[in-house]
Amino acid sequence: MAANKTLNGLEAQSAQVRDRLLDAAERLFCEKGFDRTSVRDLTAAADCNIAAVNYHFGGKDNLYIQMFHRQMHRMMDRHREVIARLTNTPDVTLEDLLRGIVSQALNQLDNNDPSSAVMKLMVREVLNQHVGKDEILGDLMNEFFTLISKSLMKFYPTLNRRDARLLLFTLDALVIHPLLFFDFYLELISDLDIDGIIEHIVKVAAAGIRAYAEGDD
Amino acid sequence: MAANKTLNGLEAQSAQVRDRLLDAAERLFCEKGFDRTSVRDLTAAADCNIAAVNYHFGGKDNLYIQMFHRQMHRMMDRHREVIARLTNTPDVTLEDLLRGIVSQALNQLDNNDPSSAVMKLMVREVLNQHVGKDEILGDLMNEFFTLISKSLMKFYPTLNRRDARLLLFTLDALVIHPLLFFDFYLELISDLDIDGIIEHIVKVAAAGIRAYAEGDD
DNA sequence: AAAAATATAAAACACTTGTTTGAAATTGTC
DNA sequence: GACAATTTCAAACAAGTGTTTTATATTTTT
Secondary structure (H helix, E strand, O other): OOOOOOOOHHHHHHHHHHHHHHHHHHHHHHHHOOOOOOHHHHHHHOOOOOOHHHHHHOOHHHHHHHHHHHHHHHHHHHHHHHHHHHHOOOOOOHHHHHHHHHHHHHOOOOOOOHHHHHHHHHHHHHHHOOOOHHHHHOOHHHHHHHHHHHHHHHHOOOOOHHHHHHHHHHHHHHHHHHHHHHHHHHHHOOOOOHHHHHHHHHHHHHHHHHHHHHHHO | OOOOOOOOHHHHHHHHHHHHHHHHHHHHHHHHOOOOOOHHHHHHHOOOOOOHHHHHHOOHHHHHHHHHHHHHHHHHHHHHHHHHHHHOOOOOOHHHHHHHHHHHHHOOOOOOOHHHHHHHHHHHHHHHOOOOHHHHHOOHHHHHHHHHHHHHHHHOOOOOHHHHHHHHHHHHHHHHHHHHHHHHHHHHOOOOOHHHHHHHHHHHHHHHHHHHHHHHO
């Protein structure tokens, strides 16, 4: 912790163990889930003593939560940047905006990429409810939603709040679904690549949004 | 298990215990997940001995799978009926077809309804991969997909296979999302009812489908 | 009614779990 | 270099797990 202070040897050593445990946590929890990953598995993978999880994190649960927090902040930083860039670009189309958001969420949709695996696990965990969703998502989810909501309102100011929120959920659905079920996609559409999915989502989402925006006024 | 033969007293008694265990499984597994539900919890809820799970089902895993199979067949029967009815109705619109499918999947979207809870658990389980997805879904999933695919092709015969399948995944995404995250919907849109979601999905899905069908020819 | 088959019961089994303990080792400070 | 603080370590702990066992009860068949 000791935010931004120069670490001495002991603190650096501790930080290394913590990072190794967080990395092991990402790998093992994603692979086998929380309950089927033992503290012994984790400490063996991180090459440290069994007691290290409790010493450094205060328990298995907390290591789990910390792992999500680290990932959540990584993801939000990327998304904030993308949206800020796009909303400040002149003459950007609805498709451009959607493509930016969607591709940012899906371009690491590679099973080898831990980032996408952790995102998938995060969804699983919200569903499993072993950990309270607020404990995982915090306020970042709301921030994310209002961020996109505002940039959407710029295009169609006549859109009412209710419809805008429904469309946000729809966009979320379109993005999360391939994130979760990419294997099924590949099974049915063997020559499918990620860009193909992204363009499809952009197309459908844009059509859906316009169905509201142009049907109302 | 003695298919359609008249059961004697012993067999009927066994069937009762099995049903009680399956009911308890639906309730407890949905509530706490597989790993956090013990055989002792199950047998206590079903009011039978601990050994009953192993005696009647051969283990906890198999009880879990049997529970899914029961639910899967219930669901497929309903869906087959709805689709058959709609495809045989003359002058049915695309919206009518979509509404039928979507509302059939979502109309029991009530947390008290065990049917919707089991469906939700089924998705969770496919993600968690404790049990192989084929073990849960079997061939019913493919049957379901081709069923809808064909009825969709009737409307837009120019639609190529690839696009049709992408649109099927999209429809799946739009339906599953509220099934999984209904609580989030209510949190953001407090006056939301199920029919409102259904109509929204129909609107977006229809727009997405037409974006393909009418853009191609 | 006797024998065979089936179902229930309580206890024991073998094993894994997360966490704690107390000592040993390492590192920082004076 | 001595004392204090921090980290690592192996062992032990207490609780919970799914399953098996063995005996008892119940029902069906002969």
